[in-house]
Every structure is written in structure tokens, then in C-alpha cells.
Amino acid sequence: MNDDQIFKDRARVLDEDLAGRASTAGADALLAEIVSLERVPARRRLLPSPGRALLSLAAAAAAVTVIAPAILSDGTISVAPQPSTTVSATAEPTARQILLAAAVAVEKAPASGDYWRIATVNQWTRPDPTRSYVLEGSGSHETWLARRPDLKYWRIRQKLGVKPATPQDEAAWRAAGAPTSWRYPKDMKTENLFSVPSKPLEAAAGERTAERLYWDGPGGQLAGEDVTWKQMRTIPSEPDKLRSYLEERIGRLELPSGMDAKEARAYILLRDCVDLISGLPASPEVRSSAYRILASLPSIRAEGEMTDPLGRRGQALTYQEEIEPGLFSKVQLVIDPSTGLLLAEVRTNTTKLANGRQAELRLSTSFQAIGWTDDRPDLPAHRD
Structure with a gap:
């Protein structure tokens, strides 16, 4: 039996044994156990008897602070701000340890429902049109997808307003006359760090609106190709088979000339796995295998604990994204290993303003809910 299966079985035993505790205690203790195991050389790892293993893991569960997500009436997991998750006072978990614990936890997510719902808050910063200060804006976004033709697809959106990003930016904004609307020139230089808005940005929040989507649309995209609902059910759930499946799809892509094919395909594989855990209505087993890949x-x-843009604590994992030759952006994935949920994805870079100041640019997506639900969307009066 391999380590992954041992970890999976231990977490399940813990959840059954720790009656009355938060249902995520097994995954929290599992992460602590993985940290402990991986600090011991492989040749010295001795599996204790089941009784002793259970007691040691139960003690670990009692020692950690559990993130207890709110479980909605339909079983959908909604992630709310919770106290800090402390796994070990002496050693931070590695990226592998965090991802393996999340792989175990996400298998407990609901596997069916009337709608696949994703609710996010998207936040960004970018220079104003004169590059004198930095603006910060945000918006909410909900997608409701259904496998049944008698249910309607919906996308619900709202712009939440724009403001100066920092006190320093606010001072520069006031010096510029405190505008409440910003129109960008189409040819504004951005170094590919942000997109130029096609419409003026407004300080005031916008109206919440709903857009009807076509039912016969795909369930999502992988490697640049649509995935139908029928194909979604055939995605392999074993890690090796899932990786082969993704690599076969990636191999059909036409990559830009001059790009290192091996590096490009490795990056697309990473992004496809992130899409599986954060967006596509794949089975819990498929999402677990994506974490294992x-x-x-x-x-x-791994970068240790961090606070996501909505104030929630999670484990931060980072990698570099090349947005143009020689220009890299830092990407952070904030994960709650006790639920297997991706809390947020944050991209950061820096740019130079007109006065020479180096300013941080940030683009983030914070996930408020991911998963199946039998609820119905709360539709606003304004519908397209």
C-alpha cells in the first residue's frame, strides 16, 4: 500500500472516530501526520499499530486549530473567515504535504446536485490612465451550471466600485482632482501586466445583473478545448490516468513559435489541474487526483500561512508565470488543506508610475463557494 492510500485511510478513520468534532479534523490531523512522516528518512518510517496510530493522530487533531467551513443546508461548502490554522510549531508543511492533505479532504465534497455553483470576488489594481497613482477595483461573479435541460444556466455579476489602492495613492488622486470616473486610451502601454478597460471605470458600485446562458453549452474547458457534460463524466479519476488524459489533450495544442514546448506543456498541465479544483464540475475523485498531480x-x-483578499487564513503555494518573454508574475494559490478548497488565486507584479515610483499590481480571484447545490440562484430584477 502506498503512502497516499495510507494517508487517505487514516483520515477516514479519524473522521469516524472523533465524534462531535468538526468534520474536517481528520484532514487537519492528516496534514500534521504527513509533515511528521516526511521529516523521517524513508528507511526509518515504521507504521505504528492501528490503535497507536489513531491515538497519535487524535492528539495531533486536538493540537491544531481547525478551520470549520460553514456547511449550507444543501451540503455546499461555503468558506468563511476562521481562526488561523496551525499545523506545527516547529516546521512549516511543504507544498507536497499541503496538496496531499487537500487531496484527501476534497474527496468528501458533495458529488451531485441540481447546480454546479461557483461564487467569487475578483479584485484588481492598475495605474490610473495618467500612471500617477494606483486604483483598486472589485466585482462579484456567480455561475450556476446545470446538467438538466429543464434548469437554466445563469451568470450573476456586479461591479463593486473603484477607489485609490493605498493612502499614498489617495493623496495623488486628490491632487488630481478626485475624479470618480477613469477612461483609458486604447494604446496605453501596459507591459502585458493588465488589460486596458474598454469602458470607463466608475467609483460607484454597479447594479447586480443576471445573464441567461445556453443550456447546451460545455461544462468547462481543459487545454483550450471545451469539455461537454458527457465528456466530464469520462475524465479519469486515477492520478496516472488523469495525467495521461490531460497530457494527451495538451499535446494536440499548437504552441506559439519560439516557445519552449516542454516548459509550456508543463505550465498548461499545472493550469489544467488548478481549473479542475477550482472551476470544472468534475467529480471529487478527479479533483483529488488533480491535487495529487x-x-x-x-x-x-510553499510559503506558509497567509491571509487571502477576503481576510481568510490558508496555506500559500506559489509558482512563477511567464506573461511575456522574460517577464514573470508571481502566482499564489491559497488553500485550506482541511477542506481541500482553493480559497484564492493571487497574481502580483510591479510597474513604474510616471513619477518613478514602483507600484504593486495585483489580480485576485477569491472563491466564496465551489460545488454542487440543490439551491436556486437569487436572481436580481435586472436580467439580460
């Missing part, structure tokens, strides 16, 4: 990739590093 990520755990095998050398490009991901």
Missing part, C-alpha cells in the same frame, strides 16, 4: 510538480513552493 500538483503535488508531484517541482515548480510549486
Whole structure:
């Protein structure tokens, strides 16, 4: 039996044994156990008897602070701000350890429902049109996808407003006359760090609106290709088979000339796995295998705990994204290993303003809910 299966079985035993505790205690203790095991050389790892293993893991579960997600009436997991998760006072978990614990936890997610729902808050920063200060804006986004033709697809969006990003930016904004609307020239230089808005940005929040989507649309995309609902059910759930499946799809892509094919395909594999855990209505087993593939990739590093843009604590994993030749952006994945949920994805870079100041640019997606639900969307009056 391999280590992954041992870890999986131990977490399940813990959840059954620790009656009355948060249902995520097994995964929290599992992460602590993985950290402990991987600090011991492989030749010295001795598996204790089942009774002793259970007691040691139960003690570990009692020693950690558990993130207890809110479980909605339909079983959908909604991630709310919780106290800090402390795994070990002496050693931070590695990226592999965090991802393996998340792989075990996500298998417990609901596997069916009327709708696949993703609710996010998207935040960004970019220079104003004169590059004198930095603006910060945000918006909410909900997608409701259904496998049944008698249910409607919906996309619900709202712009939440724009403001100066920092007190320093606010001072420069006031010096510029405190505008409440910003129109960008189409040819504005951006170094590919941000997209030029096609419409003026407004300080005030916008109206919440709903857009009806076509039912016969795909369930999502992998490697640049649509995945139908029928194909979604055939995605392999074993890690090796899932990796082969993804690599076969990636191999059909036409890569830009001059790009290192091996590096490009490795990056697309990473992104496909992130898409599987954060967006596509794949089975819990498929999402678990996506985490296991990520755990095998050398490009991901652990950075310890961090607060996501919504104030929630999670484990931060990072990698570099090349947005143009020689220009890299730092990408952080904030994960709650006790639920297997991706809390947020944050991209950061820096740019130079007109006065020579180096300013941070950030683009983030914070996930408020991911998963199946039998609820119905709360539709606003304004519908397209």
C-alpha cells in the first residue's frame, strides 16, 4: 500500500472516530501526520499499530486549530473567515504535504446536485490612465451550471466600485482632482501586466445583473478545448490516468513559435489541474487526483500561512508565470488543506508610475463557494 492510500485511510478513520468534532479534523490531523512522516528518512518510517496510530493522530487533531467551513443546508461548502490554522510549531508543511492533505479532504465534497455553483470576488489594481497613482477595483461573479435541460444556466455579476489602492495613492488622486470616473486610451502601454478597460471605470458600485446562458453549452474547458457534460463524466479519476488524459489533450495544442514546448506543456498541465479544483464540475475523485498531480510538480513552493483578499487564513503555494518573454508574475494559490478548497488565486507584479515610483499590481480571484447545490440562484430584477 502506498503512502497516499495510507494517508487517505487514516483520515477516514479519524473522521469516524472523533465524534462531535468538526468534520474536517481528520484532514487537519492528516496534514500534521504527513509533515511528521516526511521529516523521517524513508528507511526509518515504521507504521505504528492501528490503535497507536489513531491515538497519535487524535492528539495531533486536538493540537491544531481547525478551520470549520460553514456547511449550507444543501451540503455546499461555503468558506468563511476562521481562526488561523496551525499545523506545527516547529516546521512549516511543504507544498507536497499541503496538496496531499487537500487531496484527501476534497474527496468528501458533495458529488451531485441540481447546480454546479461557483461564487467569487475578483479584485484588481492598475495605474490610473495618467500612471500617477494606483486604483483598486472589485466585482462579484456567480455561475450556476446545470446538467438538466429543464434548469437554466445563469451568470450573476456586479461591479463593486473603484477607489485609490493605498493612502499614498489617495493623496495623488486628490491632487488630481478626485475624479470618480477613469477612461483609458486604447494604446496605453501596459507591459502585458493588465488589460486596458474598454469602458470607463466608475467609483460607484454597479447594479447586480443576471445573464441567461445556453443550456447546451460545455461544462468547462481543459487545454483550450471545451469539455461537454458527457465528456466530464469520462475524465479519469486515477492520478496516472488523469495525467495521461490531460497530457494527451495538451499535446494536440499548437504552441506559439519560439516557445519552449516542454516548459509550456508543463505550465498548461499545472493550469489544467488548478481549473479542475477550482472551476470544472468534475467529480471529487478527479479533483483529488488533480491535487495529487500538483503535488508531484517541482515548480510549486510553499510559503506558509497567509491571509487571502477576503481576510481568510490558508496555506500559500506559489509558482512563477511567464506573461511575456522574460517577464514573470508571481502566482499564489491559497488553500485550506482541511477542506481541500482553493480559497484564492493571487497574481502580483510591479510597474513604474510616471513619477518613478514602483507600484504593486495585483489580480485576485477569491472563491466564496465551489460545488454542487440543490439551491436556486437569487436572481436580481435586472436580467439580460
